Structures are given as C-alpha cells and as structure tokens.
Amino acid sequence: MLTIERGRWLALAVVGAGAVALPYMVDSFYVNMATQALYLGLFALSINLIAGYGGMVTLGQAGISGIAGYTLGIAATQFGMSLGPALVVGFLATIVVAVVFGALAVRTGDVYFLMITLAQGMIIWGIAQRWTTVTGGDNGLRGIDRPGFALEYWKYYYFTLGVVAVCTLLVTLITRSTFGLSLKGIRESEGRMRPLGYNVTLHKFWAFTIAGAVAAIAGLLLAMFNQFVSPAAVHVKASADGLLMSILGGMGTIAGAFVGSSLFVVVTNYVSGYFDRWPTLLGLIFVLTILFAQDGIVGAWNRLVWAPLLRRRGRELEAERTVVGVGGPLARGQPVPASTSNVDRGGERAPVPVGGSPASNAIEDKVDREA
C-alpha cells in the first residue's frame, strides 16, 4: 500500500535516481544547467538558513560566497598553490570573514540587518573591483582549475551533486536539531525567546557562520565550474538573485532553495534563447509568487497539496492507532469513528482528558479543524 511516508521516500528516490541518470539522458548543455542549479541551490540554501529559518534577510551573501572563489583564485594563480590546499584556504578565509561580518551584523535586526549585510557585500565587491593587482579588477581572475578527477562536464556534475547532497543533508539535520528549532523560535519572536533564557545573539551568530560555510562551498563550486571569477559574482545583484531564488522556492524550506534555483537557471539559460524579454518573465514570476504564494512554490505545495493529504491521512492514522489501542481505553478490534478520538495529532502521546465529555470533545475537534 502506498502510504504517505512511503510516497515521500519514493519521491525522493525518484528525484535522486533522476539526478544520477541525468547525464545519460540529456546532452551536456542540460547537464551544465543542472550543475548550475545545484550550486546556486546550495547558495540559496545558505540564504534560506539565515533568512528563512533565522528571519534575517541578507543582501550580502554573494560577497561571502565570492570570498571563497576569489581566495581560491588568488591562491591558485598568484601563489601557485595546488587545488587541494587552495580549496582549504578558500574555505577557511570565508569562515573568518563570515565570523567577522556575523559579529557585526547580528547585533542588529530587520532592515538594519539588511543594510549592514548590503554594505558588507559592497565592500567585498569594491575590493574585487578596485584591487586590480590582486583580483584582476573588472577583468576578473582566470585560470582556476577543476579537480583532476572531475574535469569533464559530467564528472563535474557528479562531483557537485555529491558535495551538494552532503551539504544539504547537514543543513537539514541542523534545521531539525534543537539549535534549528530555537532559531525558528527567534524568527517567530525574539522578544519571547530572550526571557526564556536563550542567547538570541549567539544563535544568530552561529546561524550566520554556518550559512557562511555553506555559501563558501557554493562559491568554490561556482569558481571551479566557471574556472573564472569576476566582480559580477560578488555584486549585490548576485546576492539579490540568491534571495530571489530562495523566496521563489519557499523561505524556510530545504527543497525550496533548489526549486527556486532550478526555475531561475531555466529562465536565464533556456527561456532566454527563445524569448527576448526573459528578465520581464522572471520579474512576472516573482510578482505572481509574492501575490499568490508568499510562501513560495514549495510552501504553496505544502499548503495546498501536502497538508490536506496529511490531514486526511492523519485521521486514518488516528483511527488505526485507536484501534490497535495505543493507550486507548477502547477495546481492540472495534472500529471507532475518528471524530470521537482524543488521540494527539502527532500520534506519539495519547492523553485522555480526565472527565472529557462528548461536548468538550466536539469543541476540541472543531478547534482542531480550524487550526
């Protein structure tokens, strides 16, 4: 029988199998597009981590991500380092910058946070643009190598897929940990979390640093993919694009980052070949998303398809649990209408209200439904 749980895993398995089989099904152009969608998705995910989960909207993430690419480029071309150490240096340098920037930015909130991160991103851009002798200025840095085992487009795709999969898994675990939950709490109400004893600033700082690490990996993947890095990669437009992807896909969701980046990549790379006004199209999609699905594509999917399904399934489960008697007072094997059940929605605990009357049950059920 196809249960919801199984369906979910099946869907993930199909997406996974599709991702693995992709280079054998389509030509290199689409594989390169997929590679791009993957590292851009990871970049959007890093924004999602602070903006979607932490409630801090940033406009400087491309600057942080670009530090990784630039450090890699500078280490490789100016200091002649081999790729391995250069990657490590690039990653560590980004962490250092993220720590410094984070320490500055997390003291503020809302629009002030936005302004500070914007300024930070512009600082990086300014350095990239002006410090010509080191960064190559507007002409950018050429000559960044790909790893020896991932030179061809399809090998690089698998390499990216592997790295992105691992990072996504880690981010998923982080968002589901107590840290991730308290971060969501901070997003919902900083003022409540503080009196509860949470160190709000420290949580924000860690979120910023972790997001910086994720952005660093995305930046390294981008630099190696293009074998080139230029100020355009750290410009505020790149940050805004990342934020756009994150919002399009759905803030505060893992899958949303990748849905958003895929949509973005398809419009900029594929649709633009057939339709001259593709920036308008992108803008239109964005406006429509904001108007009709503020929670993004994945958010809308969850709301309109997933949640009703769960709700219906939840009732069935409820009935089943009651039947098999998880702490229920009722006799085994007797069918019980769901509406009379007191079983908690989560199904883990099943408290039976003391002295629960049919009337109060009915009220509870009504409240449940409205919620």
Add this chain to the structure above:
Amino acid sequence: MQLKPVEKEVRVRATRTRRQAIVGLVGVIAIFAAACQAPGEEESGESEGPITVGVLTPTTGTVAAAGTDMLNGWNLYWELNGDEVAGRTIESIHEDTAGDPQTGLQKARKLVDQDNVQVTVGPLLANVGYAIAEYLETQPDVIGLNPVASADDLSQRTPVENFVRTGGWQSSTPHHVAGDWAFDQGYERVITLCQDYAFGHEVCGGFTNTFTDRGGTIVKKLWAPLGSSDYSSYLAQINPGQADAVFMLTVGADSGRVIKQWEDFGLKGEIPLIAGETTLEQSLLRAMGDEAVGLQSFGHYAEGRDSSATQDFVEAYQEEYDDVPSYYSCALYTGAQWFAQAVEDAEGDLSDTQAFLDTLRSVELEDSCFGPMALDEHGGTIMNVYLREVEKDEEGRLVNRPIEEFNDVSQFYWYDPEAFLDQPVYSREYLGEDWPTSCDAFAEDCPLEE
C-alpha cells in the same frame, strides 16, 4: 502471530529506518557507478554544409543598446553580401549575454554544446570576454571571433589561441597615439579623469605612458567609479590654471553626464579636452546636444571618415536601422567581413581548426569601416587611429569627423614588443609613468630626453 501493539510500532519503525538506509546506500552507489562510465561523446566540425555561428551580444541589461548595435552590424553584413561564402551558408544563432560574465559563459556553453556552433562572435564587455576566452581555451575545436572586447591582455600577456581579434582593438592603442599627440600640441601638464575599472585603467595607462615618455607630467589623476551620477566633485578639482589640458575617458551613460557638466562648469573652451574612444562614441552622441559639438577625441572608428568603405556602410546602416552606426555596429560588420574573407581563403574548409585559425590570422583587410586592418604576430590589431571632432551634419545629427589620421598603429606603438610585454598590464597602480628608463625599450627613435 499476533503482535503486541508496541512491538508492531517498533518493528514498523525499524523496517522504515532500514529501508531509508538502503535507499541512501543505493543512491550513493549509483552516483559512484554512474561516475565510472562516460556518457556519449560529441562529433566535431565538418567541411561542408552550413556553418553555424553563435552571436553573443548583450540585448538586455545596462549595455543593451550597444549590444543591439552589434547584432545589427552582424546581420547587416550578411544581408548586404548574402549569407553564402565559398559554397557554404552562414547561419547565425543569437544569444543574450546580459552583460554578465556568468550568463555570457553559460550562453557560450549553450551555443557550443546544444547548437553545435563551430564559430562564436562577441561579446561586448571585457570581463565577459575573459570568461568566454577561458572557456574557449578548453574547447580547441571552436573558433572565437572577438571584434569588440578590447582588454589589452587578450593579445598581449595572456592571449587565447582560438579567440581572435577579427576587426577588434586594444583599449590602450588609440590612446598611445593621444599621449604622443598631446605633447606635440605643447601640452606639458595634463589632468586625467578616467573611469575606475579595468578598461579605464588601460585607456588612461595608454595615454600616460607615451605622454610621460615625451616629458609631459600628469599633475592630477582622477578616477570616477562606473555609473557615477554626478561629476561635479571631479570637475571641481580641475583648475584650468593648473594644467594645459584634460584627458578624459568615460563609458556609457556616464559620458552623457560628464559632457553636459563639462559645459555647465564652464570648462568647455576654457581648457582643451582630449577624450578617449568611448566618451564621444556615436551610440552616445545620439543622446547628446550642442554641448558635444567641437569636442575632440581619439578612436579607431570615425563614422565621418571620407572613404567609400565607411560611407557605404554608414548609408546602408542608416537605410536599414535609421541610425548613424556606432563603433559596435562597425565592429561586428567588420568581424563578419573578416570571417567571410577567411572562409573564402580557406575555400570553405573549416575541418582543420588549426589551419583555419592560421588563415583567420593572416587576413588583411585593405579597407573596412574602420580603415585598413591586420593582425601582428601576437594577435593584436594593427589599425588606423583618428583624431576626431564632433560636428553637426546637414540633418542635425552629431557625427565624429576625422581631422587627423594615423596609419598602421601597432599595439606596442613605438615600444619594443618584448620590453613592452615585460611591464604589467595597465592598472590603477601602474600607468607606465616612470617607464621606460632607457632607450632600449623603444623599437624606433627614442623619445626620451637624455
């Protein structure tokens, strides 16, 4: 067997976890297994049938106007001359780079991978050019025509074998002439005002290098970021008593603003202005008024040039698109002319990329809308440079009329190529002011004062 409820729950969970682990494991194995075997390979170029050319110009974004001019120039050539060369049809596919290196790169990949183009032409901006050059280096079977992106190092310190300047130029070349010429006019102290990014650095470096060789001094260097909305703070620093002339290089919409303010500040007529190629470019003159009339600039294109190659092109372009063509249009038109000539010379055979690249480099245009053009052994363009003055024509439009012509200008100007290439590329930190110190660096007569 009937299970106790709790046991059943536990079992279900255990099975689920195991199943998840298996799915994950299979996924990882699949990635490794798939990564071991290559997907199908592609075939390379042919020697008959149509030749597909991928045209990379920005038609959206901040440089969209110039990008459209480029596309028009390219299309105009094939319209006027027919799209069949040496028995092969030239087919063009346009892609929009949006003036962004990332997008440009992706579009170049798209053209090569999906459309199987054998030739690309474009782009406009130097940083997009570098990104595409880097990519073409990994695609030795693709021929890149580069008529616009003018970054010096593309034909100096880091040339790319299959990215050829076909009707292109180097940022510093016309401005080497300008520096030399300025000293001839008796200017000894000059203030420079240049756009603060790679192209501006290279242009200002070109002027500064030759001007200081002659004994001139740069008394003040002003750098304006790209996209400055107000030039008053820069112009206020220009004191006519302090210098004999001003050298200025701006790009895009900045030019319109600075030229307007130049007049508003009363500097026009007060102190001579020597402008760089893009400051008084035709695509910008369209939006300028009387403030630009009479101003002089250096460039490798002059739409008012009195030669049939230029005038025929200008007339045909006007008829087709109702505008005086800019250098961007002329560049792609010339790029097409250059390419057609090479295909003709190779008798339509592009199967050997290396051989065709040699043919492409040996092309010499006796005349084009730019004037005569050829490549030196480093891949740099040897071309005409014009001192131009903005005039109003009979129809009230502003055009650049050449008042002095310099022939066969090399990218090394009067320097010895080897000594020249020992310098770093011009940047904000290095403008060649104190270089060279000895006469050994010169190929011809030494202009240094002993």
